[in-house]
Amino acid sequence: MTQADPAPAATPLQDIGPIENVPxxxxxxxxxxxxxxxxxxxxxxxxxxxxxxxxxxxxxxxxxxxxxxxxxxxxxxxxxxxxxxxKPLTAREVEEIYSLREAFEVMAVRRIIERGTSVAPLRAQCDAMLAAAKADDLEALVAADEAFHHTLIQIADHELLLASWKNLYLRIHQIMALRNRERPKLQEVAGNHPPIVDALEAKDMDRAVALISAHTRNLNEIDPETIATTP
Amino acid sequence: MTQADPAPAATPLQDIGPIENVPxxxxxxxxxxxxxxxxxxxxxxxxxxxxxxxxxxxxxxxxxxxxxxxxxxxxxxxxxxxxxxxKPLTAREVEEIYSLREAFEVMAVRRIIERGTSVAPLRAQCDAMLAAAKADDLEALVAADEAFHHTLIQIADHELLLASWKNLYLRIHQIMALRNRERPKLQEVAGNHPPIVDALEAKDMDRAVALISAHTRNLNEIDPETIATTP
DNA sequence: AACTTATGGATTGTCGACAACATTCAGATT
DNA sequence: AATCTGAATGTTGTCGACAATCCATAAGTT
Incomplete structure (x- = not known):
């Protein structure tokens, strides 16, 4: 029944291939x-x-x-x-995902300042991001943004938070993939990061929290159209 | 091999019993x-x-x-x-679980104040809790505490937060069951709740956040001994 | 005695077949 | 024509058997 039919829409998965040693x-x-x-x-x-x-x-x-x-x-x-x-993605769910992400990142920021964690790794990520922005390389910029936030959570040194964030970010990934990304907005977003690192370095809790919150909200407004499903 | 041995600690599961209509x-x-x-x-x-x-x-x-x-x-x-x-529970994991819980509850408090949600349901839970405390009914008090916090998250009107909180609370349940509860501390904890509701009603964000944070930290200090495992 | 190599047992990983359930559509009945 | 009935189909749910892997232990060798 799957032998030689004209492929209803090109099957997106193929054979699993050779042996890896994981289940x-x-x-x-x-x-x-x-x-x-x-x-x-x-x-x-x-x-x-x-x-x-x-x-x-x-x-x-x-x-x-x-x-x-x-x-x-x-x-x-x-x-x-x-x-x-x-799972279908409702507008409400998207909203909730981003607001939970905001809470996670705020928590990370608080811990980083409270514990006096070094922000050097974040500086490095910032540079990579700005380079990508200058080169107008959209893919690299998105990757750098993800790396920045991943690093932010990672240096907060909270395994459960990291796991929760990774899980949540899966869905953020999905949302971004389903949206049409607009270049200018993304360029603008790139510039948000250095001030965050500055505030972290200055141990200015209120400013750091405000900046990371605003940034997260920005991300969700890149293209907040409702996401089409195929039921 | 399981037939009639003297039960190493009494087998905690039995036959699944009659048919329910769930998988x-x-x-x-x-x-x-x-x-x-x-x-x-x-x-x-x-x-x-x-x-x-x-x-x-x-x-x-x-x-x-x-x-x-x-x-x-x-x-x-x-x-x-x-x-x-x-899964073995390390001291670090317990710490992380409670700190994540704190972040969740803070998030709920913020939403409740920002959106002007009615706190009437919380008042009701408070009364039940105080009654249980007065009657020195430990079980009822623990249940009322759980109900209070569940309600707090629920009225924040954030499905993803609620789901995450429920999942986290499973492990909190486990932790509490493995600890020896000390009555006096619990009694004291009961009294923490009304001021939280007061702050929520007054829309005093800073006070509400501070109180809920302190309360969560209190809970984790009821008996913070390391939890014995059996490997 | 120390070290390497089989070998056996315990546990999870994977498979193919069959059962249970819900939906849908055709057909008969009113 | 409308409605009820029932069988057919598509999908997940459950089962028992076998394969793959790891670990510990014992045997054999140097």
């Missing part, structure tokens, strides 16, 4: 996660276990377990005896 | 979760799929899926081809 469910989860956060599998898209199993040349068990991992990442939802699908 | 994995996960957060399954305790499957009279598949759910709740950890066990 299959992890490989499957990784592939599916990448497909979702990159927007190749759009919100609302149904995930059929048997179909995925055939496409990836594995049995249904690892597929099921992989989907469950993604479910707890908040990327997939299951309706019993009915189906599983990429 | 088996959910029933299994619910039971296991309850056993873990109540402390009947201590941190470090190994979870053997085949043993659990026999005890509960189901096959291994739902057990595996249930364990995976708990894994993403952060209650269980897996080491491939080696074993699964109740």
């Amino acid at each position: 299959l469910r992890v490989q499957v989860a990784t592939r599916l996660r990448a497909a979702i956060v990159s927007g190749r599998l759009r919100p609302g898209e149904p995930l059929i276990e048997t179909a995925l199993a055939q496409q990836m040349n594995v049995s249904r068990a690892p597929i099921r377990e992989a989907i469950q991992i993604l479910e707890n990442d908040g990327l997939v939802e299951t309706i019993a005896y009915k189906g599983k699908r990429v | 088996l994995r959910v029933q299994v996960a619910t039971r296991l979760r309850a056993a873990i957060v109540s402390g009947r399954l201590r941190p470090g305790e190994p979870l053997i799929e085949t043993a659990l499957a026999q005890q509960m009279n189901v096959s291994r598949a739902p057990i595996r899926e249930a364990i995976q759910i708990l894994e993403n709740d952060g209650l269980v950890e897996t080491i491939a081809y080696k074993g699964k066990r109740v």
